[in-house]
Amino acid sequence: MTSNTRTTSTRTRRALLASAAVIGGTALALAVPTMASAHVGVSPDELVAGDHGVLTFSFSHGCEDSPTTALRITMPDGLASVAPTLDGDWTIDVERGDDGLVSAVTYTALAPVPNGLRGAVSMGVGLDEDTPESLAFPVVQECVDGSTEWTQLAENGEDPHSLESPAPVVTVTEATADGHGSHDAADTETDAAAEGATPDPLPTVLGAGGLVAGIAALVVAVLAYRRRA
Known part of the structure; x- marks a missing residue:
């Protein structure tokens, strides 16, 4: 093998290593946010004692890569009423306890929700004091x-956030003297809409970290190439 051939082969290997570093960093940037947001969430995550509200449970993933077919949600103690929202994409099965109150609700999708698409179900709930x-x-x-x-x-x-399979949790705040919390009903709906529109910053930060890692690997590869060229 001639000197020119060896030099060309070395440069080719270095170029491939640099490309692999960029691809690896980009893959990390895309994968980490997906892992960080892989859970069933609830919105809003705060209600006022003695008040009413609509809770929306959403997800954007299946079991591994398998499409979602149903969500069974168990009701906690302390709810005065539960009214599942009728939705054309889901059938609803309501279970009741001996006291007549809703104990669990199962939403079954008319068509499985593919992994990567957002699915959501909702219910109205009433709280007591x-x-x-x-x-x-x-x-x-x-x-x-x-x-x-x-x-x-x-x-x-x-x-x-350290839990692998966290249950959705709603915080209940105390009512004020006028019987409401610090937000009225309109504020609650506005906050819920804003929460749905504003993404969790954690996946963005982690994704940026993965992208930075890929760029850093590219810089290192380029510098190594220049030193050896």
């Missing part, structure tokens, strides 16, 4: 293949 400060809604996500139980709750001092 004795509702606890926190309401956890365990969710079982059924898929074409397999299922995922979103039932984990953070212990005292534990970061909820």
